[in-house]
Amino acid sequence: MMKTIRWGIIGLGKIANSFATDLQQVTGSELYAVASRSQEKADEFGKKYNASKCYSSYEELAEDPQVDAVYIATPHVRHHQDTLLCLTNGKAVLCEKPFAMNLAQVEEMISAAKEKNVLLMEALWTRMMPHFKFVKEELESGKYGAVKTLTADFCFDADFNPEGRLYNKDLGGGSLLDIGIYPVFCALALLGNPEKISAKAKIGKTGVDEEIEITFDYNSGTEAFLSSSILKDTPTIATLICENGMLVLNSKFHHTDKVTAILNGIKVEHDFAYTGKGYYFEIEHFANLLREGEKESPLMSYDFSRTLIKTLDDIREEIGLFYE
Known part of the structure; x- marks a missing residue:
């Protein structure tokens, strides 16, 4: 039992x-x-x-x-x-x-x-979801060749409430920790740790990052362009351009059930339909x-969580965002 x-x-x-x-x-x-x-x-x-x-x-x-x-x-x-x-x-x-x-x-x-x-x-x-496991396995198979670029964003238009979770600095507000973590996670999980991180942000009147743009540079020549915002709506898509094709994690990429794969000119739509919210x-x-x-989880290991939070710390330092 x-x-x-x-x-x-x-x-x-x-x-x-x-x-x-x-x-x-x-x-x-x-x-x-x-x-x-x-x-x-x-x-x-x-x-x-x-x-x-x-x-x-x-x-x-x-x-x-x-x-x-x-x-x-x-x-x-x-x-x-x-x-x-x-x-x-x-x-x-x-x-x-x-x-x-x-x-x-x-x-x-x-x-x-x-x-x-x-x-x-x-x-x-996201790490446990079937669409993300599929993309990771496809990249690791080598058939797509090296990744040239990853572009991923997570943005939505949030109502301004200085006391609410998103805008209140005392609650850890801002776009990076709430939703920017998903594009950052995507790059770290699929590409590994970058050699260089650069970032710029719009800091709002409550002292939190309302928008942020991040670039990861890898010695291999791969680049990741990541962004998040609580000021606008976007489709929230992740796109990997590779030597032999591309992989697109479709809208709401962090929990989508659809991945578009193009390999050697052949396009296939993969549907990972699931019940519930994911x-x-x-x-x-x-x-x-x-x-x-x-x-300890082999999928979300301590070392990966350390890397993720350290990367977020580094990005915050880059944009001058500090919490008490």
Whole structure:
């Protein structure tokens, strides 16, 4: 019999709703507990997704002995402290991206997970999705030849709210950590670490990056052109131009189900149709790791998460964006 993983969710905003929706599809996983700083919000969320326990404090959920795994969906600036809270209580943790605010915090989280001998993973769902696995495997096969350029963007027109998560610097606001992380992830996962990073940004009146343009240069001659914005809408596509063809991760590239492949002049449309919102693959991957007694994901390894946050740190330094 497959062990049922009893999940807890800390932080009950928009992404937690998407996660809870897909969790209902995953065999061998169930939503057991939810936690908000508001009992009313916890009860409302718990009722919607049939949670057994609804807590008004994160500490209560972390201390519940029935919880096997915790999904952390709080604002960026809380990821570090909320992860440490759960790890200290021996819970496996799937923490929403960005893993934390900087490399020092990520190192502390990894050290705590190793000390407690529990599973910890950054929740960057794209890495587990079938379309992204396909593109990575196609490039690694060598048949496309060397990659010449990668162009990837993630932009949307957000309503201006100085107190909201996107514009509030105290909450880790800005485009880079929220959505720019996806183009950066795409380049690192498909091309590796660049030799040179250059970036320029529009810093808004609340002190966060509202738009950013990033270039990765590789010694091989490959270049990656990456951008994000909370001021405009774009199709959000990732395009790889290669020696022998091209691969296009279509609109909403971070969770698309369609990839256009052109190899030696032959065009093929690949459809990776999936049900739900796409969090299914991440949840299933993490739950399987937990059942198997693994402490680290081979797909989102500690080293990759270190590289990702270090790259984001370097980009922020380049544009002069610092958080307290």
